[in-house]
Amino acid sequence: MRNNSNVDGPGQLMRDISTLPQEKAILTTAPDVPPTIERHHPVLLQVSLETTIKLTKLTSSHKYEQWTFNNTVPGPFIRARVGDVLELSLTNRDETGNPHNIDCHAVLGPGGGSAVTTVSEGDTKTGRFKLLCPGLYIYHCAAAPVPVHIANGMYGLILVQPEDDATHHLSRVDREYYVMQSEFYYEPPEKDETGKPSSIVEFSYPNGLREEPDAVFFNGHEAAMTRDKPLKARTGETVRIYFGNAGPNLTSSFHVIGSNFRRLYRDGDLVSAPAQFVQTTTVPPGGATVVDMEMVVPGTYTLVDHAIFRLEKGGVGYLNVSGDSRPEIYQGTDPPAPCVGCKLHP
Template sequence: MATYHYWTFNKKVPGPFVRARVGDTIQVELSNLADSSERHSVDFHAVTGPGGGAVATDAAPEETKGFSFKALKPGLYVYHCAVPLAAHHIANGMYGLILVEPEEGLPPVDREFYVMQGEVYTSQTYGSKGKLTESLEKLMAEAPEYYVFNGAANALTGSNALKARLGETIRIYFGVGGPNKTSSFHVIGEIFDKAYQLASLTTEPLADVQTITVPPGGAAVVDMSLDVPGECVLVDHALSRAARGLVGKLVVDGENQPALFKAASAKTEESEHNTHSSH
């Protein structure tokens, strides 16, 4: 087993999912705990104002800072710590998403999921055991040891897999904390019915999309209807990253749908021989 000391918003990686609507006024308060070793702040990409709020929230240990802002434009936006070196703070887990819905809201779905991709730069090689430590050298070289969904290698698998039922519609709010790598987000075994490219909620979504490109500090929203049961796999289609922890599962429960998908029976060498002999 391996552990890593993250810096976080509210002890979570990613930080809390913040939800608002256009026209809302949002109050932000950041308290930097007394045992913190660093200054911290928060830059909301949804903010129209200096530093996205980073200047107003730049807090030393034991300080509390805050600000308020009006949500002017709908979208799914990243937030992150912006204290220099910002990439250092982000790589240590200080990122999350804020959804600003249009005034009329988004079309309803049966289930929603919150997924973010990040990188972890450790001195130790991938798969090492024990307490892992950060490597600024690897961070500056943009050479992560781990790629992660929701803060840990293979985090969205097993008991933490995304779960849904046959016939449901689901929505994934997907973002890339980074700090450095672009994602080619793909769900193996599914097709996105709708993809809100770059998380623009006022632009018509693309239909029937296989893979979406999401840059660091960017996001996207995808909707899917679940027509066949089984396990779907969440990946970045830069697939070497799957071997460094970037894998998740979507488990769809329900009755088989042979009219839509049916696995062929395995053929043995003997059955092949008998088939040819009967000709």
């Protein structure tokens, strides 16, 4: 006979929850990250997400209906701590009639929580999940057809901090940013009776099935982190990027031109010692990683997927670093300048 003496009964989680203080999670939109959790005790961490449909300026010439969590792509960044009970409430405000849910890779149990959070239009579902595993994880909608929900924008990141400083190698840094890579698949724009193409493009299931994206972006749309809205830092600072790859198809070869990853927490692993001085890291669809960079020389640093033709599909972002020049480290006959037509070094 199996010994069940160490297995919690069905009411154990409820009893645990009744003793926990409640805390509303601080949610941020990319590229911002919530502040570090300083407390040393678990809480009932309340997270409210809503599903919406949003017509977004996807590229300079095209608009697209994105499916979102909290009206943003990627969805909000969630920061928690090992031992917290995540109280996740999902409200479906999608007026198309599609059901939605949350598959959170940090959650242990059927569907990563999707089995108890599937919600119809106009309703709310709530699940409670004890967070046992530290790390950086993807969450996404897993309602059928799953690839369509992800391809249209339903994904985000959750960071589960370890319980105490002695159990991890994640050092303090000066700045933290939230970046997600994903692809979009769409049909050519329809034309009106005069032959003028529409400004709106629609999702293409065949392109997704063939794994032939029309666009590859950081943070949900073209130019999310380029000339008008670059990431920023100063020389002497350490910058951390929490990077996720929503896919749904392509593996990312994440690289920052002009820097290397002083510390790399592969696959979002915060417990093992990080790799050091890494040039490029591979992040699969549904995966995440944490990279630290020490900014030594001022200038523009370029975020890319080093499967470099994806640059031509929009896969680029900038990190502008200000500060005094360092000729003992970097100098040339002429000051740094972009080449004609360059998309990498503005």
